[in-house]
Amino acid sequence: MRRRIIVVTAVHAPSARFLPDAHASLTRQELPDGWEWHWVIQEDGTSGEVARYVPDDARVTFRQGRPGGPGVARTIALAQADGEYVKVLDADDQLPPGTLARDLAALEGDRGIGWATSRVLDLLPDGSTAGFDGDPEPGPIERGAVLDFWKAHDFLAQVHPATLFVRRDLLLALGGWMALPASEDTGLLLALNAVSRGWFSAEVGLLYRKWPGQATGQASHTDAAERAARMAVVEARARRLADLNWRYPGMD
Numbered sequence: 644m645r646r647r648i649i650v651v652t653a654v655h656a657p658s659a660r661f662l663p664d665a666h667a668s669l670t671r672q673e674l675p676d677g678w679e680w681h682w683v684i685q686e687d688g689t690s691g692e693v694a695r696y697v698p699d700d701a702r703v704t705f706r707q708g709r710p711g712g713p714g715v716a717r718t719i720a721l722a723q724a725d726g727e728y729v730k731v732l733d734a735d736d737q738l739p740p741g742t743l744a745r746d747l748a749a750l751e752g753d754r755g756i757g758w759a760t761s762r763v764l765d766l767l768p769d770g771s772t773a774g775f776d777g778d779p780e781p782g783p784i785e786r787g788a789v790l791d792f793w794k795a796h797d798f799l800a801q802v803h804p805a806t807l808f809v810r811r812d813l814l815l816a817l818g819g820w821m822a823l824p825a826s827e828d829t830g831l832l833l834a835l836n837a838v839s840r841g842w843f844s845a846e847v848g849l850l851y852r853k854w855p856g857q858a859t860g861q862a863s864h865t866d867a868a869e870r871a872a873r874m875a876v877v878e879a880r881a882r883r884l885a886d887l888n889w890r891y892p893g894m895d
Contacts, residue, residue, distance in 0.1 A: 647726030648674070648743055649811070650682045653716035654734035656692040657856045661735040666698040668737035668850075674744055684734075685720035687713060714827030718819030721811075729814055731807045731828070737766065737850040746808035749842040756783065757839030757891045758809040760802040760832075761848025768854060777801060784841040786890075790833050790881050798874045802841070804828035806849045813839060813891055821880070823873050830877040837884035839891035 650669060654662065662684065669682060682703045686693045688710040697705045704723050708716070717731070730746065732738060742761065749759045764772040779788075779801050792801045805828060813835065821830035835841065 645677055645679050648678065648680045648728045648730055648747065648808075649724040649726040650680055650730045650732050651717050651720045651724065652682065652684045652732050652734050653687055653713040653720070654684055654693055655687045655710075656690040658734040659686075659693040659696040661852065662693075662696040663698060664737055665732055665734060666700065666703070668739070669732070671740045672738060672743045673740070674747065678747065680730075680743060681723075681726060682732075683720045683723045685716040687711065687716040712824055712827065714820030714823060714831075721815065721819055724811055727811055729809050729811050731805060733805055733851075735852040735854065736805060737852070739847050739850060741846065742848040743808075745844050745846060745848065749844065750808070750810065753783075753842075755840055755891075756842050757813045758807060758832075758835045759842040759844065760784075760804075760806045760808075761844040762846060763803045763806060763849045763851050764847050766850040766852045772850065778845065779843050781843055781845040784836065784843055786836060786838070786840055787885060789836040789841070790878070790885075793829075793833065794878065798829075798870075800829060800832060802832070802843055803849065803851070804832040805851060807832065807835075809835065810891075817884075821877065823876070824869065826870075826873045826877060830873075830880060833877055833881035834884055837881045838889055 669680060672680065684697055684703065684705045686707040689707045697703060708719055730743060746759045750756050762778055764774050766772055789800050789802065817834050820827040823830060
């Protein structure tokens with residue numbers, strides 16, 4: 644019996660044109676014998692403008708639904724997640740070769756690791772890439788470490804939530820992504836780190852496309868009042884989970 648990694652992508656009409664590039668990056672992934680990937684693309688809406696960009700591939704499932712933001716789209720996509728692991732891939736991003744195999748090895752090798760992240764490069768409009776300073780040391784990330792760093796660095800985590808690879812049962816136990824207009828992926832990352840150890844790979848695991856239409860580039864994303872509210876609820880959730888002292892099974 645083959646085992647599956649479910650790749651989950653939320654998409655809306657402006658970013659749909661990048662889906663073929665994301666698909667190409669998936670086809671370049673090599674997995675151990677007995678493993679396969681299944682790509683679940685969930686449109687955040689029913690525009691009629693996304694379907695033509697969805698690859699004709701038996702490994703791809705496309706669904707639509709009423710709009711609620713990327714967190715809602717990813718969470719509803721979990722209805723199609725019939726695998727042991729879930730990998731996030733935003734519609735406008737790409738996975739470098741080897742990414743899925745490294746993520747899988749980290750979690751298969753240690754039941755006490757609940758999730759994995761990796762190094763990111765920005766993919767600029769001219770095709771060049773740009774990296775970042777300040778990545779953590781490769782290897783395990785202890786419980787609470789992401790929240791501590793995030794709080795001390797103006798709500799910027801040291802690992803990128805767009806690179807997340809996570810055990811499906813843990814993701815479901817936390818309810819999927821947060822019901823926020825933005826930062827829903829950061830909220831999930833901090834919640835995961837509150838209840839389980841993670842992993843960071845120093846190898847590049849994501850090409851993060853920078854383009855004018857991306858949601859994080861819009862003025863609404865940096866509205867001060869909304870940002871403060873988002874950060875407050877993200878922090879409160881993570882701290883309450885830590886206070887409960889529930890730990891993912893397999894941890895000491």
